[in-house]
Amino acid sequence: MLAGVLRIRDQALQALLWQRARPPHTHRWSLPGGRLGPGETVERSIRRQLAEKVDVRELTHVEQLSVFSAPERVPGKRVVATAFLGLIPCDADPTLPEDTAWHPVETLPATAFDHEEILLTARERLRAKLSYTNIGFALAPPRFTVAELRDIYSAALGYRVSATNLQRVLSRRGALEATGETVSSGPAGGRPPALFRFTSRDLQITDAFAVLRPPT
């Protein structure tokens, strides 16, 4: 079991990796993970691994990605990995162990085994779900301005999105709501932005993406 844990920081999508101290693939960077224990589901187990091994407890979303089973993905012995996508909000800052660090997915260091492929799969899953779910709640802080949310979406998707459209699309879907609060404007002045929040912290799929609807 492995987890591709992603977050947004410094306008970039980052992944959590630890550097291997022992063979095989010494010094290369690995995804955190571990073995399934008795009496737990794989979802509970991967959360436990992340809490115990890299002290990450802020996961706002965890979902299964895929089973990776290429025969020689780990040279020498047969290892089948159940991979997960994990997300933590950009305001969370877990204290990481020495050998662990965040790396931008755009500029990954040398990774062990097929962990780069797993991370790219995780990124694609995240990007797809940003389109048709409210999964942004898992990346954003509890409250945020539209400009901050635009930066989060832009970094995750890899291209600039329009703050206007983002606001309107998410509001229309009922995913976003205004808190009524505003924050003071920045050093350059400008109208003070309003604070928003996601209406739900559970994954919800937009029904508008279902085409071929039942007749009314």
Added chain:
Amino acid sequence: MLAGVLRIRDQALQALLWQRARPPHTHRWSLPGGRLGPGETVERSIRRQLAEKVDVRELTHVEQLSVFSAPERVPGKRVVATAFLGLIPCDADPTLPEDTAWHPVETLPATAFDHEEILLTARERLRAKLSYTNIGFALAPPRFTVAELRDIYSAALGYRVSATNLQRVLSRRGALEATGETVSSGPAGGRPPALFRFTSRDLQITDAFAVLRPPT
């Protein structure tokens, strides 16, 4: 490893099940499956299991569904299952073993373990993908009329869809093309329908379902 194999027949979505002869859950119906062999991926393995155990070789689509890992899903011992969605076209008619049969997903018999949950997950996956992919190719025969395709989609989705919209939506996406042939009209007369086919037999995702597009 287990497979929820689905097809359309008699205007209904059917699942392939075999009746258990031995405990636990004797006489209840199970999904086909088996153990991963050395040197094969889980996808190759599940295709091999289906070919060897229930003689099904007509799979037009196979994809991972989910890992099912509830601790007591198999009473007594720990069994983690990687579940798959498999599809076969409605014109295929594999010869099944004695203890194996098709059952409408709407009226499932008593199933073993969590296999009903797995089948419902498979059905939801299929229904979702009918909306935003060309996955209909895996259920339909090589060539078909629009009315036949409407019946296939209606049975899979669980509600009547409009033949007009189905034709236009799939054509607009470039998923459907006319063969130029027509078939003679039925006993009640009527204009002889044209034959269509899917342009691709590989899964393709509609780009139109991606919202928050990059700026032009």
Added chain:
DNA sequence: CAGGGTTTTCGTCTTATAATCGAAAACGTG
């Protein structure tokens, strides 16, 4: 404290795609 620059916000317009409707085409049957 007035004016200019800045950022946010919101309404309007345009575009894209799907749903609905109805007429015309093309066949069998009596």
Added chain:
DNA sequence: CACGTTTTCGATTATAAGACGAAAACCCTG
């Protein structure tokens, strides 16, 4: 050959997203 039937296709309507610009609300400078 008129009639019912089914398919096909164009026209219209509905819905949602993208683009654009004006107005709002702030800061800073002179």
